[in-house]
Amino acid sequence: MALTRDQVRAIALLARVRVPDEGLEPMAKEISGILHWIEQLNEVDTEGVEPMTSVVAMTLPMRPDAVDDGGDPAAVLKGAPEPVDGFYAVPKVVE
Amino acid sequence: MGAWRIQGESGEWEAVIGLEVHAQVISASKLFSGASAVFGAEPNTQVSLVDAGFPGMLPVLNEYCVEQAVRTGLGLKAKINLTSVFERKNYFYADLPAGYQISQYKYPLVGEGTVILDMPDGSTRPIGIERLHVEQDAGKSLHDQDPKRTFIDLNRSGVALMEIVSRPDLRTPEEAGIYLRKLRSILRYLGTCDGNMEEGSMRCDVNVSVRKPGEPLRTRAEIKNVNSVRFVMQAIEHEARRQVRAYEEGGKVVQETRLYDSHKGETRPMRAKEFAHDYRYFPDPDLLPLRLSPEYVDVIAATLPELPDEKKDRFMRDYGLSPYDAGVLVVERETADYFERAARGGEGVGRGGRDAKQVANWVISTLFGLLNAKGLPVTRSPVSADHLGKLVDLIADGTISGRIAKDVFEIMGETGRDPADIVAAKGLQQITDTGAIEAAVNQVIAANPDKAAEVRAGKVALLGWFTGQVMKATGGKANPAAVNAILKKKLSG
Secondary structure, three states, X not given: OOOOHHHHHHHHHHOOOOOOHHHHHXXXXXXXXXXXXXXXXXXXXXXXXXXXXXXXXXXXXXXXXXXXXXXXXXXXXXXXXXXXXXXXXEEOOOO | OOOOOEEEOOEEEEEEEEXXXXXXXOOOEOOOOOOEOOOOOOOOOOOXXXXXXXXXXXXXXXXXXXXXXXXXXXXXXXXXXXEEOEEEEEOXXXXXXXXXXXXXXXXXXXXXXXXEEEOOOOOEEEEXXXXXXXXXXXXEEEOOOOOOEEEEEOOOOOXXXXXXXXXXXXOOHHHHHHHHHHHHHHHHXXXXXXXXXXXXXXXXXXXXXXXXXXXXXXXXXXXXXXXXXXXXXXXXXXXXXXXXXXXXXXXXXXXXXXEEEOOOOEEEEXXXXXXXXXXOOEEOOOOOOEEOOHHHHHHHHHOOXXXXXXXXXXXXXXXXXXXXXXXXXXXXXXXXXXXXXXXXXXXXXXXXXXXXXXXXXXXXXXXXHXXXXXXXXXXXXXXXXXXXXXXXXXXXXXXXXXXXXXXXXXXXXXHOOOHXXXXXXXXXXXEOOHHXXXXXHHHXXXXXXXXXXXXXXXXXXXXXXXXXXXXXXXXXXXXXXXXXXXXXXXXXX
């Protein structure tokens, strides 16, 4: 599978990664190479094999419904550049 | 309800509607963290580092939220999938700090189910549920606090939601409204969501397309985040008409996300390109598949309460109510309980065996009016169920007439007193003594000789007027049947 320049541009936008126009072509080539390499896995017959979701044999751990966290807005906002009245403040998002 | 048809220049069109409801799960803490899920706290005071998307924080599933979702699935008569998978839905927005929402996609917790609509004419109509999945809510953005900045509160971030997706089985705005109300009623019975649309604990996305009757489906538009039943109905109406106009003007409808503007009464496309549907779902590597045992599901099934549909059937069967009356009474569990207590006479109160239809009439036409006027829920009704039952008894055994009963009820609404006490204190007992009634009749006839002559001459319609006068003269306390009988006797021939 080979990626086009436009596909790379779209992926970069979704990933919020800035790629200059002249970088699109080389990156398309690079990613296509990786995809191509991974495509070798298609040669393995996986008919009837359950997808592996974990390397350890365990079930999903759960917690009881108890409030034992939160209540510390200062800790939550510690890394925020300019909090206002307990809110995070970010550049205006339209709609 | 007849089919809703939009009359276009090229003929009739019908709308095809599907709803996606986001219902906030009733739980103490969030879906994947131990922060409180209660609404209305100071900003960012109910946020764990998991909810704030801090690096390295791991989500741990709240077992009660799973139980609530399974309970909801069972209430929707749906298939519970014993294996389901949490996936990441990726998009970029300021109130989604992790950059993805943990949701379910390919393998939802709950599969196909049904919601039965109770139509105004007493008929029912099944609407298919396609799926229910569990996911996290995002934070809240406040755009109107500052000209240059958006403020973010993450208290809601990570709160558990159930997304309940209907099949495109709805055809009219009214059906969509009935569906939403019924779904809300079921969720409240189950205790899994409070259904409060104003506080946002139930939100709705609406999918609408139009077609000529009999055609296959055409392209749909999605109207996001409509926050009341009324607005959902209005949005459908406007959007369906917009699409008909678009087709008839030679244009087309594109698959897009729109917003409903209730002030302008129109839908318009959302501008934000970020919402381009490319969510790149993939299984969340932080969470293993959720596996449940059939026994686990059975235990929850055994604890389900009687739901509106079953209660409605029972009310029709046991109390002889009409489908409409039964449907109205079961919408809220508290109302249904009130009715049953009043109809049965409660524990150790009254004689039981009351005319349940009478009780239903009083609840629906009189009690609801009182509660509406006072803005009270049925649980705080000034007229208790036992007292309403007693009032019906007083009519049934002839102590008071139906007319006087209305007055007594009014006093009960103001004072909360026992109807028997009110009747005794005010001397409102019905006059069944024929002698007293006859005296009143004689007086009225004597005072109106002309009209009496007219009746004797054959103008029978005037009899009603005489009945009214006699009732008035006795302060409404005369037994109307006795009054009529005596009048007829005196005025015939």
